[in-house]
Structures are given as C-alpha cells and as structure tokens.
Amino acid sequence: MATSLTERPTALPASAIRITQVKSRLKMLSGPLIGLVLLIAVMSFLSPVFLTTNNLINILVQVSYIGIMAAGATLIIILGGIDLSVSAVLGLSFMVVAVTYQNLGWPFWICIIVGLATGTGIGLLNGVLVAFGKVQAFIATLATMFAATGLSLYLTNGTPILGLPDWFLGLSQVRLLGVSLQVYLMIVVVIIAALWLKYRPAGRSLYAIGSNEEVARLSGIRVKLLQLRVYATAGFLAAVAGLVVGARLNAAQPSAGNSSDLLSVIAAVVIGGASLAGGVGSMWGTFVGLLIIGVLNNGLTLLNVSPHLQPVVIGAVIILAVLSDGRLLSIFRVRSRRQTA
Amino acid sequence: MSEANTARTLTGTALTKRYGGNAVLRAVDFSIAAGSVVGLIGENGAGKSTLSSIIAGIKRPDDGAMTIDDRPYAPASPIDALNSGVAIIHQEIKMIPELSVAENMFLGRLPVRRGRVATREMVADARAALADLGVTLDPRRPVAGLSTATQQEIEIARAIIRRPAFVIFDEPSASLGRHETERVLEQIDLLRSRGTGVVYISHRLDEVLRIADRVVCLRDGSKVGEWDARDIDREGMIRAMVGRDLARREAPPPPHGHEVVASVQDLSSSRFENITVELRRGEILGVSGLVGSGRTEIVRALAGADPFDSGEVLVEGAPVKIRSVPDAISAGIYMVPEDRKAQGLNLNRTSAENMALPWESRLVPSGFVTTRFLDRLKRRMASEVDIRGDLDRPVGLLSGGNQQKVLLAKWLVRIPKVLILDEPTRGVDVGAKEAIYEIIRALAARGVAVVVVSSELEEVLLLSHRVMVVAAGRQRAILTREEATPERVMQLCVS
Numbered sequence: 001m002a003t004s005l006t007e008r009p010t011a012l013p014a015s016a017i018r019i020t021q022v023k024s025r026l027k028m029l030s031g032p033l034i035g036l037v038l039l040i041a042v043m044s045f046l047s048p049v050f051l052t053t054n055n056l057i058n059i060l061v062q063v064s065y066i067g068i069m070a071a072g073a074t075l076i077i078i079l080g081g082i083d084l085s086v087s088a089v090l091g092l093s094f095m096v097v098a099v100t101y102q103n104l105g106w107p108f109w110i111c112i113i114v115g116l117a118t119g120t121g122i123g124l125l126n127g128v129l130v131a132f133g134k135v136q137a138f139i140a141t142l143a144t145m146f147a148a149t150g151l152s153l154y155l156t157n158g159t160p161i162l163g164l165p166d167w168f169l170g171l172s173q174v175r176l177l178g179v180s181l182q183v184y185l186m187i188v189v190v191i192i193a194a195l196w197l198k199y200r201p202a203g204r205s206l207y208a209i210g211s212n213e214e215v216a217r218l219s220g221i222r223v224k225l226l227q228l229r230v231y232a233t234a235g236f237l238a239a240v241a242g243l244v245v246g247a248r249l250n251a252a253q254p255s256a257g258n259s260s261d262l263l264s265v266i267a268a269v270v271i272g273g274a275s276l277a278g279g280v281g282s283m284w285g286t287f288v289g290l291l292i293i294g295v296l297n298n299g300l301t302l303l304n305v306s307p308h309l310q311p312v313v314i315g316a317v318i319i320l321a322v323l324s325d326g327r328l329l330s331i332f333r334v335r336s337r338r339q340t341a
Numbered sequence: 342m343s344e345a346n347t348a349r350t351l352t353g354t355a356l357t358k359r360y361g362g363n364a365v366l367r368a369v370d371f372s373i374a375a376g377s378v379v380g381l382i383g384e385n386g387a388g389k390s391t392l393s394s395i396i397a398g399i400k401r402p403d404d405g406a407m408t409i410d411d412r413p414y415a416p417a418s419p420i421d422a423l424n425s426g427v428a429i430i431h432q433e434i435k436m437i438p439e440l441s442v443a444e445n446m447f448l449g450r451l452p453v454r455r456g457r458v459a460t461r462e463m464v465a466d467a468r469a470a471l472a473d474l475g476v477t478l479d480p481r482r483p484v485a486g487l488s489t490a491t492q493q494e495i496e497i498a499r500a501i502i503r504r505p506a507f508v509i510f511d512e513p514s515a516s517l518g519r520h521e522t523e524r525v526l527e528q529i530d531l532l533r534s535r536g537t538g539v540v541y542i543s544h545r546l547d548e549v550l551r552i553a554d555r556v557v558c559l560r561d562g563s564k565v566g567e568w569d570a571r572d573i574d575r576e577g578m579i580r581a582m583v584g585r586d587l588a589r590r591e592a593p594p595p596p597h598g599h600e601v602v603a604s605v606q607d608l609s610s611s612r613f614e615n616i617t618v619e620l621r622r623g624e625i626l627g628v629s630g631l632v633g634s635g636r637t638e639i640v641r642a643l644a645g646a647d648p649f650d651s652g653e654v655l656v657e658g659a660p661v662k663i664r665s666v667p668d669a670i671s672a673g674i675y676m677v678p679e680d681r682k683a684q685g686l687n688l689n690r691t692s693a694e695n696m697a698l699p700w701e702s703r704l705v706p707s708g709f710v711t712t713r714f715l716d717r718l719k720r721r722m723a724s725e726v727d728i729r730g731d732l733d734r735p736v737g738l739l740s741g742g743n744q745q746k747v748l749l750a751k752w753l754v755r756i757p758k759v760l761i762l763d764e765p766t767r768g769v770d771v772g773a774k775e776a777i778y779e780i781i782r783a784l785a786a787r788g789v790a791v792v793v794v795s796s797e798l799e800e801v802l803l804l805s806h807r808v809m810v811v812a813a814g815r816q817r818a819i820l821t822r823e824e825a826t827p828e829r830v831m832q833l834c835v836s
Contacts, residue, residue, distance in 0.1 A: 199709040201702035208698050211687040218646055218678055218685070219699040219751075220670040279689065 032272055032288040032321055039292060043299035050302055053178070060183045063294035065090070065241040066261060067186040067287070070268040071193040072123075072234030074286045077269050078197070079230055080210040080278025081130060081137035085122060086238040087262040088148035091254065093119035094242035095152040098161040098252030108165050116239045122148060123235015127228035145262075153254050161252040172247040182244045189237065194283035202226060210278030260311075267314060268293055271321040292317065348409045348426050348506035349375045351396070351538065357404035358391050358562075366391045367562045368405065373507055373538040378529060380553030380570065381542045384582055384770035387559040389542050393509045396540070397429035398422030409506075426506035430513055434492045438485035443467035445484050446499040470498040474528050488633055490521035497528055501537075508532060509540040514548060518632035518796045519831065526552050544771075545797065546575050558582055582771055596624035596806055601658075602790040603674065603759050605643060608652035612638040613814035616652070620759055620790035625781065627805030628794040629830050635814035636794050637679060640761045643792075644676030645669035656758060670699065673758030677748055677765060679794070681741075685748040688737030692728065693719040695736050696751045704755065722750040726780060742773025749780060760784060761792045766800060778804060798827055810834060 044051035069086045076083045097115035100106045106114075122144055129140035174181050196203040208216040209223055217223050245256050272289030274281025293314060300310045351373045358366040366388045373379050383389050394400040396407070398416030407414045409425060416422035419429070436445050443464045444451070452459040452466075467480035476494050484492060493513060500508055510529065514522040522545075529539055529552055543549055549556060549570075556573055558566040558581040566573075566581040600622040608616040613635040620626060630636035642649040645666040654661055654672075661672040669675070678684035686695050693715050700718070701710045719732050728746045730739045736747050745766065752760060762781065766774045781804060785791050795801050801808055808825040810817045810833040817833040 199711070201705065201708070201710055204701055204710055205698065207690065208687055208694075211689055212683070214684050215687050216698070218644075218666055218676070220666045220703075221698070222665075222667060279687070 032285060032292065035271075035317070035321065036288055036292050036295065039295050039299070043295060043302070047299065047302040050299060055298065055302075057179055057183070059291070059294040059298045060186075061180055062298065063290050064182040064186040065244040066264050066268060066293070067290045068189050068237050068241040068244065069234075069261070069265045070286050070290055071189050071283065072230075072237040073265045074269050074272070074274060074281055074283055075193065075197070075203075075206060075230045076137070076234050077266075077274045077276060078206045078210050078278065078281045079227065080213065081227070081231070082141065082266075082276065083123075083126060083231065083234050084138065084141040084262060085126060085145040085148055086234060086241075086265055087258060088145040088152075089119050089122050089235055089238040090242040090245060090261065091256045091258075092122070092148040092152040092155075092242075093239035094246040094256065095155050095161070095252050095254060097243070097246065098164065099155050101165075102161050102163060108168065112243065115242065116236060119239025119242065120232050120236040123232040123238070124228060126235065127231030130231065131224040131227040156252075156254055158254050160254065162250070164246070164251070169247055169250050172244075182248070185240070185244065189240070190283055190287055197283055202229070206230065207279055210280070212279075263311075264293055264314075267318055270318055273321075289321070292321075347536075351407065351409050351414065351427065351507050353392075353396065353402075353405060353407045355405035356392065356395055356402045356407070358388075358395065358400065359403050365562050366395070366402070369559070369562075369564045371396075371557065371564075373540055375506060375538045376533055376536045377554040378533055378539040378541055378552050380549035380556040381540055381559070382544075382546065382549055382556060382578055382582060383559035384772060387582070388562040389559055390511065391562075392559065393429060393511055393540060393542060396422075396507075397427055397509055399429070423503060423505065426504075427509070428500040428503070428505040428507070429509040429511060430496055430500045432512040434489065434496050436484045436492055436495070439483060441481050441483055442471075442478060442487075442495055443480035446470065446480070446495060446502065466502065467498070470502045471495070473501065474498055474531065488521075490517055490524065490632060493517060493521070493525060494528070497525070501532065505537070507538040507540070509542070511542050512544065513541075514543055514545060518630070518634075519798060519834070520631045522548060546578050547799070549578070550575065579771065596621055596785065603654065603656045606653045606655070608639065608642060608649055608654070610638065610642055610647070610649040613642075613811070616816050618809060618816070618819060620792065622788045622790060623785050624806045625785050625791045625793060625804050627801035627808040627825075628792060628811060629798060629801045629808055629834060630811035631834050632796060634811045634834070636811045637763055638814075639811065640676060640763055640792060640794055641678075643669070643759075644674055644761055646676065646678070670703070674761070675752040675757040675759070676761040677752055677763065679763035679767065681744055681748055681767070686736050686744060686751075689735050691734060692730070692732040692736045692739065692747045695747055696722050696754060699751065700754050718754060722754065726750040726753065727776060740770075740773075742769045742776075745769050745773065745777065749777065753780075753784075756784075756787065757789055759790045759792065761794070763794045764796065765793060766795075766797075798830060801825075802827065802830070 049055055069090065073083055073086060093115045096118045097111045100111040100114050101108055126137075126141050126144055129135045130137045133140070171181055176184065197206065198204070205216060205221045205226065208219065208221060209226065213223055242256070246252055249256065268289040269281065269286050270276070270289070271292055272281065272285030272287070274285065296313055296317065297310055300313060301307070353369065353371040355368040355370065356366055357364060357368050369388070369392060371392065381389050381392070391400065395402050398419045398421050401417070414425055416425060416427070437448070440448070446467045447463050452463050454462070464480050471478055471480065471494070474494060474497060476498065478491065484495070513525050517525065526548060529541065532539055541549065541552055553570045556568050556570050556578065557564060558578065560582060601619045602622050603620045605616055605618050605620070616639050618626070628636050628640065638647065641647045643654065643663070645663045645668050648664070654663055656672045656674070661668070663669050663672060663674070682688060697710070697715055697718055705714055722728070723732055726746050726749060728743050728750060730743050736744055739747065749765070765781065766777055769777065781791055781793065793801060793804050802825055805825070806822055808820045808830060810820065810830055812834055820829065
C-alpha cells in the first residue's frame, strides 16, 4: 500500500527473534516441565526401582491410551469446548468391535472399522449438538457419555466378551526396540496433532475460536465445520484408545472406559497448561501433563501408597499446576512490572 | 431516595499520579463548581481517565489533595466518593441483561427489609429516578432488548439516584448516535439547572462546545489549557490537544471514473429493506444513520456476517452468493467490524497472529503456515500501516489507536475490492484518527471501493464522495459530497 507514513527500522535480527521465541515457549512450559523433572528426581530417590528402563517404559505403556484420548481432548479444550464422553466412547466403540465379531461373525478388520466409525459418529454427534444445536459442550457430551455407557452395558447385558482373534491380542505384546506398539501409536498421534495445531491453518485457528468465536467467524474461519471436525476427531481417537485397551485386557469389558480415565484425560490437558476457557494450551504441554500423571501413579504405587489416596495427590497437583502456570506467575509479573515501569 | 447533596465546589490541587517512574498526571489543578459543566478534552493517554478516576475514588493520587467546600476529600473507594456526593458514569455500560432495570440500578446495594429484597421500594425509587430524567420506562422489565441509548439513560439514572453534587460522564457518547447523544446532553442540561456540577469527557468536540461552560485540556498528563467555553473554538481545542494544527477539511482525491466494482440490488432482511447502491472503483461511500437505523446490519449482511432474505450482490458484473464471511472474502468484500474488542481482534493473541488469521488458509499455498510467512506478513503490514508497538505481544497491550491499525492491517493483507469500515475510528485518539483517514484515502486512490459507516457525521462528511442516509432500515437518499451538508443529512436521518 502507498501509505507508508514513516519508515520504521526493522526491530530485531531474525536470530534474536528466534531466541526470544524459544525462550517464551520454554517459559510457557516451564511450570509443568519443572514439576515433571522434580517428580522424577524425588521418585528415583525414594524408590530404587523407579529409574529402571523397564519401569519407565511401563509408565509410558500405562498412559498410552490416556495420551491418545488426551490429544483429542487438547484440541477440544483449546477450541473452548469440553468432551466428557471420551472414556464412555472408548468403552462403547470397542464393545461394538467385539459384538460384531463375536455375535455377528463379521471379519475382524471390518469390525474394527465399524468400531472406529462408532467412535467418530458419537464425536460427530457431539459436534452437531454443540455447533448447530447450540447445546453447551458440557451438557451435550454429558448426555452422550450417559448414552454411550448405557449402550455398551445393554449390548452385552453387562458381561465381558472374550475370544478375540489371537493376532489382535498379540499386538499388545509386540515390542520394537523394547517398547510396545501402543507407545509408538500414542507418540505418533501426539506428534501429528502437535504439528496440525502449529502449522495447519485449521489447527491454528482453534486458538482463535477458543479466544473469541465471533472474531474468528468474522475473520472468515468456518467455525462450525471445525467444531464438527474436532469433536469427530476426539471420538475417533477415543475409539483408537478403545482398541489399545481391548488388546491389552484380552476382552471387551463393559466397564472399560470408566470415569477415572476421563478425569485423567482432562487432568493431563489442564496440568499441561490449557485453560478450560479456551484459546490456550499446547500438545507438548498435554504430553508433559500426561507424564506427570503417569509418574505419579506409578511412583505412588511403588511407594506402597494406597491406591485410594493417589487421586488426592493428583488433585493437589492439578491445583499446583494451574497456580504455578497462570496465576502465581502473573501476580509476580504484574508486581515486577510495577516496580520497573 | 437520599437527601440532595448541597456541596458547592470540588477542587483538586497539584494532582499527580505515577506508575513506576512514569507520571501520567502531573500536578493538575482542577475544579468543578455546582451548576456548571466542565468539558474535559485530550487525546487518548492524555490523563483524562486517570483524573476522573481520582476524583471518583477509583484511583488515589500520589501527590496533591482534593477538597469539597474546603473540607478535605480523599475517597478511598468509589463508594466512599459516592457518600461524599461524587458519582461517575463509565464509558462502557455494564448491565446484566437478565436482571430488571431496577435491579441493575440498585446492583450492589439492593435495599433489604427483614432479610428480603424490598422490591416495591426499589422499583418505586428506580421509577422516580428515571422520571427525574424524563424517561418513561417500566423498571420491572429486564434490560435485555433495550437499546444502548436507553441503557445509557438507566446508567445515568443509577448514578443520580443518590443525588450526587458532582457527576463525571466518561465518554458517554462513544457508542451513541447523534440523536441519542443529544438526549444525554439534554439530561446534563437538566442536572446543571438543578445545581449539579458535571465533568463531561468526550472526543467529540462539538458536543463539548455545546454543553460545557468551561473547557479543560490535558496533554501528556499536564493541563495545557483552560478556557471559558465562549472563548474557544474547535480548531483551538484541537491545537491544544495535539499541539499542532491539523489540515482537516481536505477533500478526498476524486474517484476514477464511474467503473462499478460492486452493486447491491434490493437487499432486504428483517432489519432493513430494498437497499440498492453501486460501489464505484476508488470511491468512498459514507453511510450515515442513527443508532438502530439498520446501517450496521446492512453492511454486516453485505460482508456475510448476517444472513439476508432477498436481493442480489454483483461484483464486477457477476452475481455472487454471499451466505457466509468466507463467501464475502472470496468475492473480495472485507469488513472491519465496529467493535474492535468483541468482533475485531483476539486481544490475548499477538498482533501478528491477528493479522494472519483470515489469510492462513487462503494465502499459504503449501498449506503449512511457517514462521517465515508470519514474519514477512508482520513486517510488511507494520511498515504499510505504521503500527507502533511490539507486534509479537498480545494486541490488547497496544493503545486503542494502534489496535485499530492492527485491525485495519488485518484486512489489507490482501487488497480488497470492497472494504467496509464500521466505526473505523471509535475510541481512537486524534493523531491515530488522522492516520486512519490517510489510509482510507490512499486505499480509495488505489481503486478500492470503500464503505465508511460512522455515527460521527463529521467523519462521514469529511471522507465520503457520496453519502447514503439510512433511517428505520430504509435508504432515504444517496447524496453527493456537495449535497451532503450536515443539516441535510441530519434531517434525513430523523425523517
């Protein structure tokens, strides 16, 4: 445009900009990351078993299905929504796999596709309710959570289904470089989601929608379409997590995907620095949050802390994470600004 | 209702406020007398809000003292100030739409009798306060659905329930049209005639001239002028505010011929009907109308923000379907919305991210948005629109003028065929205003068809080649620059 009113010198060389960007990114992650490092240090001090390769891999294995769901939950929470139905969808979609295989006798790969489609479909329903039905995400997904839980009990009258193909159950035993497949699966999901959030226009615009939906809409972002896509993705990932759990449990349990899984998913996202108000969060943060939960559960078990007390610790960590990440820091920042200004 | 407060003068001496080492108010002397209006003017950041916050007990001065009728006055809170007879009416109206008018007026101090809200008493008091202002409104109805102007009146009624001796109006007209503003001014006349001392803060100098007995001008935290309102004119005030003269009345460069970029035919919805207008290359079309006339609704429909029922839009001769904002963007029609904070910018995201938002999916051929793309876009726009401030920090930290420039830059990343600007200079200081006018003229000179909607008549008349006047959802006339005198436009607005 011809309106360059005054020439401005370019502020900083590119390398300096890059350094400040890295710094600011580290600062954003610093709370949870420091927490994780401290936690690992304390645990390895308290328990000799903790810092062994086997145990560390074990932690990753234990959290892998939570991590797969947390990737979807991160997208939804950045978008300004919430999905309470993920763990119920996990249970239902694998139950569908087992029922179509056992009772209907379909080829197993078709059953898997039907299971994944079930998860995606419920996610899509969540999306339709939120985007077009104008139902609050909390309420819409609360409803589908109840429905999905009920359906998976109904399908089998509450009894588990056994007798899945051996090759499928064997998948959970396969190890590559000593690490089981589900860990790779989780890492691939997290990396793809992280890259999508950072580089793809659609992923990036989730932040804009979460900060202010009207601003995003008037900027030509197809808000409703994205809501649909993201909720459907979360449902799909829950179904994928269902396959991981099913292979590991050797059966389709109607009780799989209980509410404590759901709470772990949301806890990982929140500990990782996302805000339930939307517009804030990152996939790396969620991954760190996930590891914190994994390390806590594993470490406390190693230390013989009652499993009933473990959620108390996680509750405390959530509060600590939120305070250290946002409020405490911002209070300090405001104070120091006042002093230096 | 409380007893009328009978204080005569409020005086501040050497009022000073610092943030860190940065003085935002420097030894300002100030006084308000009962039964008179002081107009307080100055650019954004000149210290007007700080001064009024100190008087209203929202902030405390670091230095200096205030007295009311020679008694020391040092309010510790707004409630303290209210108890001493000083009330403030804020620029932004904060009402809870679900609550009734009366409940909103008594929010935070609901009258309680035997553990219950004394509704009947509250409604009666609210009714009396509204009647005092000449407003007939059922205090029991919810605020939801009332116009901004009516809400503003409720706000005033709320402030004067306790009969304060002094009332501060902090830019009450910022979101009002001319007609509504006139009603506020009449109410201030009424307060003055009853012996209230009023401070009136506004960017609109005509209003200040119309209402004030004395005018005080701040610049960079210092008082740079104080006049009897009869001794000062617009140009003098502007000179004092900016410390220089502004060439304001220059005509825009003439449009290039009569080539039509877009034509709107019989556009109708529930809020407006039969809008027909041709937008020509390089022409600035002003849209004038009162608040609620449908002027914003018309342009929002054109930009795909709201649906319309019937009518047709042609761009460069070909009909285009506009059902959504993306449709309008592909047709080359972009809109800078009226409310920067709620509609224009994500305040917690950086300026660079805000400017890139519409374009990431449209201007990145690889489909992967890189830091390089963002950096280049940011540098290009910063120099083209002259935005001052760190573009890698949240845009909410910039001044109002620079925020508005970021919002404008967001829609100039790709040059539009039609650019719609709704209230392009709301809440922006005089310097930034001029810069934005410059940009608008330069865009027209490049061949963009610009549509400017504004509640400031002066702005419309200053910028436009032609003016469309809207009243009650109908287009009353399209006037040429020569025909569009302030009187003519106002006459059509109220017709």
